[in-house]
Amino acid sequence: MKNYNAEIEAAVEKYRTLLEGQLARVERINAAGDAVDYTKMDKIIIGVCGGDGIGPTITAETARVLEHLLADEVKAGRIEFRTVEGLTIENRIAHMKAIPDDVLAELKACDVILKGPTTTPKQGDGMPNIESANVAMRKELDLFANVRPVRVPAQGIDWTFFRENTEGSYAVGSQGQNVTDDLAIDFCVTTTEGTRRIAKLAYEFAKANGKERVSIVTKANVIKTTDGKFLNLCLDVAKDYPEIATDEWFIDIMTAKLVDEKRRRDFKVFVLPNLYGDIITDEAAEFQGGVGTAGSANIGKRYAMFEAIHGSAPRMVAEGRAIYADPCSMLRAGVMLLNHIGYNKEASRLEKALDFCMFEEKKLTVTGRNTGATCREFADYVSETLAKM
Numbered sequence: 001m002k003n004y005n006a007e008i009e010a011a012v013e014k015y016r017t018l019l020e021g022q023l024a025r026v027e028r029i030n031a032a033g034d035a036v037d038y039t040k041m042d043k044i045i046i047g048v049c050g051g052d053g054i055g056p057t058i059t060a061e062t063a064r065v066l067e068h069l070l071a072d073e074v075k076a077g078r079i080e081f082r083t084v085e086g087l088t089i090e091n092r093i094a095h096m097k098a099i100p101d102d103v104l105a106e107l108k109a110c111d112v113i114l115k116g117p118t119t120t121p122k123q124g125d126g127m128p129n130i131e132s133a134n135v136a137m138r139k140e141l142d143l144f145a146n147v148r149p150v151r152v153p154a155q156g157i158d159w160t161f162f163r164e165n166t167e168g169s170y171a172v173g174s175q176g177q178n179v180t181d182d183l184a185i186d187f188c189v190t191t192t193e194g195t196r197r198i199a200k201l202a203y204e205f206a207k208a209n210g211k212e213r214v215s216i217v218t219k220a221n222v223i224k225t226t227d228g229k230f231l232n233l234c235l236d237v238a239k240d241y242p243e244i245a246t247d248e249w250f251i252d253i254m255t256a257k258l259v260d261e262k263r264r265r266d267f268k269v270f271v272l273p274n275l276y277g278d279i280i281t282d283e284a285a286e287f288q289g290g291v292g293t294a295g296s297a298n299i300g301k302r303y304a305m306f307e308a309i310h311g312s313a314p315r316m317v318a319e320g321r322a323i324y325a326d327p328c329s330m331l332r333a334g335v336m337l338l339n340h341i342g343y344n345k346e347a348s349r350l351e352k353a354l355d356f357c358m359f360e361e362k363k364l365t366v367t368g369r370n371t372g373a374t375c376r377e378f379a380d381y382v383s384e385t386l387a388k389m
């Protein structure tokens, strides 16, 4: 065999840096205090951050609906909507940072954030290798839980996914190594507290919402160390919730079971590592009408960010279709935002109005093309429905 000492030494040195970073993160999450209590805050600042592609369109329409719903709170000074500029792909490339420092400081001055999708550079698209703004924000604000509900009432589907949001294959996703021209290695990370906190949140949610089952999804038969640890820790947390049934699944068969009409309505709450959660929630959203209809909450102890589960759809913009973008994903995220900050009454009004517009009356539908309503028309339809409720 050729002598690879130099390549191995270089890789080991980079690996050391990566381990130091992850061990520092472990210390930070172990030291994190309790979650903030929004009811004790004098004022809650909602940051509104448009993002790229169709992001500004669907975010602006959602902010408009939320501002209308919370008008009295805004007037009384209990809520402030604050626009955060600069989370665009152009500005991120100009600063060569996933989130430019001044934008991050502005985000950190908010309590919760409504964020439009952002464009993520990928191999071969000619853009520099900048980490996804999404992934960076989840890490910077330690938004460890990605909560993604999917409901299709007519089919008995009522699922809530608890996707671990800062670890797994994403923790050091942009720090993989090309050890030689012929060998590339990526890394997958599981930590004890990182897993326990997402598992606890999933079980607490199940308990508070009368869900009788939690399904743990991994690939622990193959990814034995990190997925094995994730599975064992979830099973350990499950012991504190004897009234809730727990089952274990591998991700491959779970993706199949979600299309099994006889079985899928039995599932309620899922807890799973980052990458599997990413993949399966797009599949799940498809049953509800596509990713354009699904919102996503990114929850941490200090901050929370609410977004669509989909990307910025640059093709829609290139084809001049941005005005036809579906705002439902962001409006669903708005429901989660309202619930998270304790405005449950407003959340349930918005949720009912959305259900009515999307599943019952269906006076307008958004198709993403000029065959359907525009984003603004649909948001107006939701606002009119709200006014009648």
Ligand code: IPM
Pocket (backbone or CB within 6 Å): 120, 132, 134, 135, 278, 309, 310, 311
């Ligand atoms: C999501 C998205 C992101 C992810 C991308 C844009 C980095 O697919 O929120 O599901 O992979 O988490």
Ligand code: MG
Pocket (backbone or CB within 6 Å): 278, 279, 282, 309
């Ligand atoms: Mg995704």
